[in-house]
Amino acid sequence: MHDYLPICREDMQKRGWEQCDFVYISGDAYVDHPSFGPAIICRLLEAYGYKVGIIAQPDWKKRESIQILGAPRLAFLVSAGNMDSMVNHYSVSKRRRKTDSYTPGGVMGRRPDYATIVYCNLIRSVYKDAAIVIGGIEASLRRLAHYDYWSDKVKRSILLDSQADLISYGMGEHSIIEIAEALDAGLSIRDITYIDGTVYRTHSLESVYDYTLLPDFEKIRKNRRQYAESFRIQYQNTDPFSGKRLVEPYGGKEYVVQNPPSKPLTTFEMDEVYGLPYMRNSHPVYDREGGVPAVQEIKFSLISSRGCFGACSFCALTFHQGRIIQSRSHESLIEEAKLLTQDPDFKGYIHDVGGPTANFRFPACEKQLEKGACPNRQCLFPKPCKNLRADHTDYRELLQKLRALPGVKKVFIRSGIRFDYLLADKDRRFLRELCEYHVSGQLKVAPEHVSDAVLSKMGKPENAVYRKFVREYQEMNRKLDKDQYLVPYLMSSHPGSSLKEAIELAEYLRDLGYMPEQVQDFYPTPSTISTCMYYTGLDPRTMEPVYVPVNPHEKAMQRALIQYRDPKNYDLVEEALRRAGRTDLIGYDKKCLIRPRRMPHGESFWEKKEKIKKKKQNPTRKAGRTS
16 A cells, blocks of 8 residues: 555554554654655565554653554654754754744644653553664764753763663664564564664673773763763764674663664665655645645755765764765666656756765775774865775766756755865866756855864864865856855854954955855754863863853854844954954954944943943942032
8 A cells, every 4th residue: 555654543444454563653743755764764664564653743741642553563663853852942042943844834842852752751651561662863862871962961871761672773774674573573672682773771791792881971971081082982983894882881780782883775775765655745634734844845855875974073974874875876866856757846956966965975985895984084084085085977977867857957966065075086077067057056065164273173174175166166167157156154163163263264254255144053962073072172082172162152252253244243243353352353444344333422332341341340439428
C-alpha cells in the first residue's frame, strides 16, 4: 500500500493491523520526505517488513496522546525531530522564537523543551516495561555528558535522563535495522550491547571490552579542563573505522557505553534509502492548517550526499553524520528529479543539489574508504591536505544531466559551496558552470569572519583564501557578462573574537561597501568544538586558553559592529570603538565607521553615560547651608 504510514487506529485497520511493531514518536509534524530523518527510518523499517506507526507531536501533558496506536510489539522509537528542540524553540539570546517551521501553520509550542526526555518519560509513565530507542539529532549530540547552553550546566547523557534503553546515534540506517532484527529474534533490549552506532547503559564493565575510559561525570561537571579533555577524546573517536568504544562512568555505579560509529552507507545503500516510496509531502491532515512550512524549503531539492570533511569548529556534523562523504549515484538523483518534474506545483526550478556541503561528492582521499578520516588532522584546515582529492568532475557531470532533463529550466545550488575546496581544484570549469548556470543573482558563501585569529578557532581557512575566491568569482562573472554577487555569512562573538577582531571585521565590510541584513551570533549548541571552547575557555585540540565573549553586552557590541551603518546600533558601535581605543574610526574621514554625534549641551552620548556612571560609583555629599 503506497500511502502515508498509520497515524491513528483507523489507519491501522485499513491495513489490517492489530498492532504496530514500532511506534515512532516525533517532535515534528509528520512529513513523508527523505529530508526528514523520521521518514527515512520509518520507511526503511517498512521496507524490511515491519509495521510502523507514527505519533507526531503528541500532547506531552496528556498520557493518552502516546496511547493512540497502542503498545508496539517491539519498541517505541523517539526523536525530537529534525532539530534539537531547544534550538528550535530559542534564539541565541534565549528568547522564545515566534514560529516553528516543522509544525503545521508554523505554530510555536507544539513540542516541549528537551522533547526527547519528556516524550520518553511520558512513555515510561504508561508503558513501564516497553523498549525505548531514541535517535535523531537531539539524542545523537547529547549521547554523552554535554554542556547545555540553555540551563548553563553540564548535563548527563540523555540516555539516563530520558530513561530510554538505547540510543541510535548518527544517521541510523544500519543500527536501526540491526536493533529491529535483534528485537524480532526475541532478544531483550537490555542485551543489545554490541551494535555499532548505539549507546547503552550498564552497571558493570565485566562484559565490555576494548574501550577507552572517559573522566567520571562528576569530574567533568566540576572541572572544566576535565570536560575539555573528555571532549577531545570523544572528537578523536567519531570515525567509523578508527573510533574506539568509549565508557563514561557515573560515580562508579553506572556506566554509559558508546559503541563505535556505524560504517558509512555505500552508494548502493544510499540509492536504496532515497528510493523508498515516500509520499514527498506533509500528511494531508495538516492541510487545513496551511501545511508544514519546512516542506517548501526542501520539496524541490535533491540530497546528493551526506557527511562533511570541512569540520568547522561550530558545526556538529562530525559528531552526527561524520567526515566521510557518502553519495548517491547519478541515476538515483535523475530518477528523483524526474519525480519532481511530475509534481503539479513544479515550476521548472530545482532549488538545490547538495548536502551539508554541496561540492563534496566523494571522500577527501582514497585512504578514508579503508582506514577512515585521520583522528588528529583535518582535510582542509589549516591548509588542504596533500592527499586531498579536489575534483569537481563528477558533480559537474551530475549537474549537466539534471539541467538537460525535460521540464527543468534551472538548477540552483543553495546548500553551500566550500570555496577553499573549489580553489584547491586546479580545473576552473566548475567555477565557470557555477556562475553560468547555478547562481540566481547571488551566491551565498560562509567565510564567517576575516580575522585569521578567529578563523583559526573556527577551523576555517585564513582570510587570504576567501579574498582569492572573491577575485576569481568576480573575474569569472565579468567574463560571462553576469551581474552576480556574493552574500557572505558572518558570525559574531565566536570564541577567539574580542572587540579588536570584531572591529577588524567591521573595517572589512566598510571597504567592501556591504552591510549584511542578518548577523548570526555564535550559538553554543551541544557537541561542537566551539561550544567546548565557549564553556571551558580552552581549545580542546590544543588545551590552550581561548578568549570567549560571554557578556551579553559585549556580544551585542560585536553584533552591532557588523551592522555599524544601522542607526539603531550607533550607541553600541560608539561604545565598542571607545572601549577598544579606536576613536580614530569616529569622524568624517571615509575610513571612519560612524560620525561624531553631539548632544545639545556639547557632550556626546558616551561622555554623558560615563559621567552618570561615575556619579553612581562616587556619590558626593552636599555641604549643609545656614542662612
